[in-house]
Amino acid sequence: MHFPNKELRAIAREQLTGHYILLISAVLCVILAYIGLVVVLSLCAVGLRGLAHDMVMFCGQILGVLLLSPVMASIYRIHLRIVRDNPVDLQDLWYVIRTEPDRYLTATILVAVRCALFFIPYAIVSVLVFQIIVTAPVSTVLEVITFGVGILGSLWMNIRYSMAIPILLDQPEVKPSEGLKLAVELLRGRRVQYLKLLGSFAGLLLLSVLTLQIGLLWVVPYLMSSQVMFYLDAEGQLEKLDESWKQKRRMDGRRVREP
Numbered sequence: 001m002h003f004p005n006k007e008l009r010a011i012a013r014e015q016l017t018g019h020y021i022l023l024i025s026a027v028l029c030v031i032l033a034y035i036g037l038v039v040v041l042s043l044c045a046v047g048l049r050g051l052a053h054d055m056v057m058f059c060g061q062i063l064g065v066l067l068l069s070p071v072m073a074s075i076y077r078i079h080l081r082i083v084r085d086n087p088v089d090l091q092d093l094w095y096v097i098r099t100e101p102d103r104y105l106t107a108t109i110l111v112a113v114r115c116a117l118f119f120i121p122y123a124i125v126s127v128l129v130f131q132i133i134v135t136a137p138v139s140t141v142l143e144v145i146t147f148g149v150g151i152l153g154s155l156w157m158n159i160r161y162s163m164a165i166p167i168l169l170d171q172p173e174v175k176p177s178e179g180l181k182l183a184v185e186l187l188r189g190r191r192v193q194y195l196k197l198l199g200s201f202a203g204l205l206l207l208s209v210l211t212l213q214i215g216l217l218w219v220v221p222y223l224m225s226s227q228v229m230f231y232l233d234a235e236g237q238l239e240k241l242d243e244s245w246k247q248k249r250r251m252d253g254r255r256v257r258e259p
Contacts, residue, residue, distance in 0.1 A: 002190075003233050003242075005197045011242065012225035019082050023221035026075050026093050030068055031216065037064040054126065058119075062112055069108035070101040073165050079221075079228040080169060083241060103168055107176035111161050118153025122146035159198065160184060166231040186234050197230055198223075 003011070016023065041060035045053050074096040081088045096104055125146050129139040164183040168174060174182065187194055201223050208215030232238040 003229070003238060005193060005200060008197065008229040008233060009200070009222075009226050011238075012222060012229050014245075015079075015083055015229075016221060016225050019088070020218070020221065022088060022090060023075070023078065023224075024217045025090055026078065027217055027220045029093065030071055030075070031213070033068060033071075034064055037061075037067075062116075065112065066105060066108055070096040070104050073104040073169065075224060076165050076228065077169050079225050080166065083228060083232065100172075103176055103179075104165065107161075107164050107168060107179055110176060110180060111157055111164075114157045114161075115154035118157070119147075119150035122150045159195070160187070162227065163187060163231055163234070166228060170235075186231070190234060194230060197226060201226075 037060065041057055044060070045056045048056060071093060074093050077095060078088050078092050081092070122143065125139070125142045129143065161180050161183045163186045164176075164179045167182050167186070168176065168179045171179075171182075201219065204215070204219045204222070208219050229238060232241065
């Protein structure tokens, strides 16, 4: 039996109870690190224009994603440990960095390369514009179209391989390239449901933007927990876990009623 998205989100919220401060702290660390990187990149790009400026910012952001990927993997590990009733604390945020960051860096690089392929048309158009081979307004239209293709293609690649991190966490013997293949297989036949699950967070993410990103501190743990529930459901583990949680609640209820 597979759970519908509504139940997956409900279970995610339930599992977050009592752990929000830890997860908000973890997400805050990542956000502050990324903001710091953007500030450094902006300083490095001062005086640059056109393609040079775009390349510095783009390469810097890719580098940031790579550097933060082990930390994000650690946050997914925290979610998995919470679901399985294992103890967690903020020190777990550095677990992957201390143990095996190379597996997650490699997986992130493989995905980043696939994403970068979709930006090749935009890079070509930008070079042509820089060399004044293509002039406005044609250049503007081409840049918008090719950049849009790059964004959509990159988004699709990230969604396609988004289950790779939980798979690598659960299966230490699996190589990064194999983890990506398993992630694709895991979503086979369930991509529509997964897209709907991600789409259901669009409103919350929009509200987070309106709150100057502060809302992300609450939404990101909720989203990641829902993704973990989807992963466990797809792997056939969630039903058994749900039964154990229900049994635990029944036992807790009996203890409360006892004189």
